[in-house]
Amino acid sequence: MLNFIARRMVFMFVALWAVTLISFFIINLPEGDYVTAYIATLQATGSMVDAEEAANLRIFYGLDKPLYIQYFKWMNQIFLQQNLGFSFEYNQPVTNVISERLLLTIILAIACVIFIWVIAIPFGIISAVKQYSVWDYLFTFLGFVGLAIPDFMIALIAMYLFFVWFDFSPGGLFSPEYVGVPWSWGRVRDLIDHIWIPMVVLGTAGTASLMRITRANLLDELSKPYVITARAKGLSEWRLILKYPVRLALNPAISLTAYILPYLISGSIIVGVVLSLPTVGPMLVRALVAQDMFLAGGIILLIGFMTVIGTFISDILLLIVDPRIRLGDS
Amino acid sequence: MMSKFSYSYFMSLFSKGSNNQPSERDDSIELATQRQLIWRRFKRHRLGFTASIIVVLFYLIVLFADFLSTAPPVDYAAARGYMPPQGIQFFKEGHFMSTCEVTGERNMESFLMEFEADCEKSEGISLFGKGYEYKLWGLIKTDRHILGMKDETKDPNAWIHLFGTDKQGRDVFSRTMHATRVSLTIGLVGVALSIVFGIFLGSISGYYGGLIDSLIQRFIEIIRSIPTIPLYMGLSSAFPDDWTINQVYFMITVIISLFAWTDLARVIRGRFLALKDEDFVTAARLNGAKTMRVIFIHMLPSFYSHIIAQASLSLPLMIVTETSLSFLGLGLRPPAVSYGVLLKDAQNVQSVANMPWLFIPAILVIVVILALNFMGDGIRDAADPYQEV
Numbered sequence: 001m002l003n004f005i006a007r008r009m010v011f012m013f014v015a016l017w018a019v020t021l022i023s024f025f026i027i028n029l030p031e032g033d034y035v036t037a038y039i040a041t042l043q044a045t046g047s048m049v050d051a052e053e054a055a056n057l058r059i060f061y062g063l064d065k066p067l068y069i070q071y072f073k074w075m076n077q078i079f080l081q082q083n084l085g086f087s088f089e090y091n092q093p094v095t096n097v098i099s100e101r102l103l104l105t106i107i108l109a110i111a112c113v114i115f116i117w118v119i120a121i122p123f124g125i126i127s128a129v130k131q132y133s134v135w136d137y138l139f140t141f142l143g144f145v146g147l148a149i150p151d152f153m154i155a156l157i158a159m160y161l162f163f164v165w166f167d168f169s170p171g172g173l174f175s176p177e178y179v180g181v182p183w184s185w186g187r188v189r190d191l192i193d194h195i196w197i198p199m200v201v202l203g204t205a206g207t208a209s210l211m212r213i214t215r216a217n218l219l220d221e222l223s224k225p226y227v228i229t230a231r232a233k234g235l236s237e238w239r240l241i242l243k244y245p246v247r248l249a250l251n252p253a254i255s256l257t258a259y260i261l262p263y264l265i266s267g268s269i270i271v272g273v274v275l276s277l278p279t280v281g282p283m284l285v286r287a288l289v290a291q292d293m294f295l296a297g298g299i300i301l302l303i304g305f306m307t308v309i310g311t312f313i314s315d316i317l318l319l320i321v322d323p324r325i326r327l328g329d330s
Numbered sequence: 331m332m333s334k335f336s337y338s339y340f341m342s343l344f345s346k347g348s349n350n351q352p353s354e355r356d357d358s359i360e361l362a363t364q365r366q367l368i369w370r371r372f373k374r375h376r377l378g379f380t381a382s383i384i385v386v387l388f389y390l391i392v393l394f395a396d397f398l399s400t401a402p403p404v405d406y407a408a409a410r411g412y413m414p415p416q417g418i419q420f421f422k423e424g425h426f427m428s429t430c431e432v433t434g435e436r437n438m439e440s441f442l443m444e445f446e447a448d449c450e451k452s453e454g455i456s457l458f459g460k461g462y463e464y465k466l467w468g469l470i471k472t473d474r475h476i477l478g479m480k481d482e483t484k485d486p487n488a489w490i491h492l493f494g495t496d497k498q499g500r501d502v503f504s505r506t507m508h509a510t511r512v513s514l515t516i517g518l519v520g521v522a523l524s525i526v527f528g529i530f531l532g533s534i535s536g537y538y539g540g541l542i543d544s545l546i547q548r549f550i551e552i553i554r555s556i557p558t559i560p561l562y563m564g565l566s567s568a569f570p571d572d573w574t575i576n577q578v579y580f581m582i583t584v585i586i587s588l589f590a591w592t593d594l595a596r597v598i599r600g601r602f603l604a605l606k607d608e609d610f611v612t613a614a615r616l617n618g619a620k621t622m623r624v625i626f627i628h629m630l631p632s633f634y635s636h637i638i639a640q641a642s643l644s645l646p647l648m649i650v651t652e653t654s655l656s657f658l659g660l661g662l663r664p665p666a667v668s669y670g671v672l673l674k675d676a677q678n679v680q681s682v683a684n685m686p687w688l689f690i691p692a693i694l695v696i697v698v699i700l701a702l703n704f705m706g707d708g709i710r711d712a713a714d715p716y717q718e719v
Contacts, residue, residue: 011548018552022556029568030568145700148700150650153695153696156677156692160679160682163679163682258555262555262557263557269557269560270559270654284560285658288563289659291567299560304560308555311555
């Protein structure tokens with residue numbers, strides 16, 4: 001078991017390192033550097049910077065050094081000072097700009113995972129137990145469709161239908177009076193009122209795949225001898241199913257969550273743009289268009305970290321749920 | 331036989347073929363080649379087979395986008411902004427096909443054009459009529475289109491708008507045809523690139539095993555554990571502004587396939603692991619065939635069907651990715667036309683609610699994505715004809 005955790009830890013750190021490399025690469029991708037952008041903002045406000053001052057600034061920020069030294073400086077800054085750099089768009093440190101949006105993104109992702117479990121597992125069980133029934137076909141068909149339609153299309157369709165049927169456009173995560181105010185109970189309740197539309201839109205694809213996997217696993221388990229034995233002993237059908245085969249069929253459901261998470265985060269960016277949510281997605285798009293690279297790189301770094309750590313957590317959850325991994329020696 | 335539209339027919343769309351028609355199991359099964367077996371099995375997968383017909387239709391649009399278009403896709407004219415779709419009438423006023431004459435006037439309060447169709451005056455349409463000039467497949471210069479106006483003296487932009495027009499007065503139907511061409515070929519090129527990556531890394535991983543295998547597998551796991559859309563966005567936002575459409579188009583396919591080959595590599599590795607100890611592989615090796623020859627001549631052809639199946643399942647994913655990027659404004663940019671660029675117009679709910687025809691491209695995207703997915707599923711099920719489902 002310790003072996004398993006250790007291996008996953010090592011993997012997690014390598015993945016985190018890969019994320020930092022990629023983010024740093026993206027920050028340095030556009031032409032020009034921090035100082036070029038800084039000078040541009042200064043010039044926009046009317047002040048001038050001469051070439052000597054620019055060179056001094058480059059030395060001050062270490063931009064005259066080779067890239068790998070810049071990378072170490074950047075890492076140092078992040079992990080020792082929790083400083084992700086400076087956003088030119090907002091004229092504030094990146095950490096200030098994204099903290100609340102990042103929190104809301106995490107909340108949305110967790111809400112989605114819970115939604116996926118709550119919907120997909122019962123429906124998957126019904127599909128398997130009542131195989132080839134009308135319900136089975138209905139869920140399978142909806143699952144196929146939900147899996148195939150990209151989530152931003154679902155978001156567009158949802159927006160359209162809400163607008164046409166109920167004459168209101170869903171968008172945002174808060175009512176106007178709760179935007180940009182400190183957290184309170186009223187704000188939490190307001191968030192719960194608003195979060196369900198993005199949650200359903202974003203969770204559809206995950207729900208579909210988890211439903212199919214639960215169904216397939218449960219079908220495998222249902223034909224095993226221990227189920228027949230339990231039935232022969234006179235256990236009531238639903239109690240039997242929930243007590244033994246479902247427990248086994250749930251393990252892949254948990255490992256699938258780790259697999260879904262990157263897709264969920266990717267999807268939340270586009271859905272965030274369509275539904276104009278106060279998550280990191282729309283901010284990332286704006287930062288990239290404006291070439292505000294420290295903000296963009298910071299967002300990519302943090303959502304990458306979030307996904308990798310989330311994957312690690314779901315691995316640990318699997319360990320708790322599945323004794324075969326916990327007790328096995330590999 | 332079942333009646334065409336019965337409940338049982340609908341249900342049988344979902345069955346993965348096989349069991350329901352035992353009568354087909356005659357001697358020909360033993361004599362059929364692998365390819366024939368796969369084809370038979372695929373035909374029995376009705377949903378997949380139906381979907382593949384739709385896919386073929388879409389790729390016909392790709393081939394004949396200009397021929398099907400009725401107006402140049404990028405020509406705009408503010409005087410025809412937001413014009414509703416025009417229908418085709420048959421056998422009216424001496425024309426076989428015709429459309430009502432539409433006159434527009436600007437409403438000075440909303441500043442939008444208001445159109446009125448006058449069906450008393452119909453304008454004739456001819457099949458294979460003349461339109462704007464284009465080069466078919468970049469080679470044959472022609473001005474024939476599937477539909478053209480009989481009155482050739484008219485302004486070529488004032489032709490029939492089957493799907494209406496967008497804000498700038500561009501013909502949505504023609505734009506949809508061109509977007510289909512761009513988006514569906516991006517998918518194909520991307521899949522081709524990721525097949526190259528996937529075969530290369532998957533075959534090394536599966537054939538050699540050991541340390542190389544676990545390194546490549548960990549590498550794949552890392553790629554899969556990172557959300558890709560933000561990476562694509564970051565990479566494509568760095569394209570210089572002065573790049574041509576073709577450069578952007580090519581780089582986008584490269585970026586997408588840079589991360590999309592992992593599924594394919596996994597499938598190929600699995601097949602290599604399963605086959606590398608088979609007798610025919612050992613025989614080839616003992617005969618002195620070099621490693622590359624064993625991999626490419628002896629082993630790969632035995633699971634072409636699996637590669638095709640996986641590739642056809644990655645195709646819709648690529649199309650969705652390109653659509654998403656262009657939709658966010660970080661992929662193809664106007665004047666290029668792709669599904670994502672078109673859907674950008676459908677982002678504003680108010681305008682879509684008033685101008686529902688702007689949503690037609692979205693329906694086409696959904697249809698083609700669904701069809702590609704169902705077809706891929708069908709091919710995957712048929713890929714291994716000896717396996718019992």
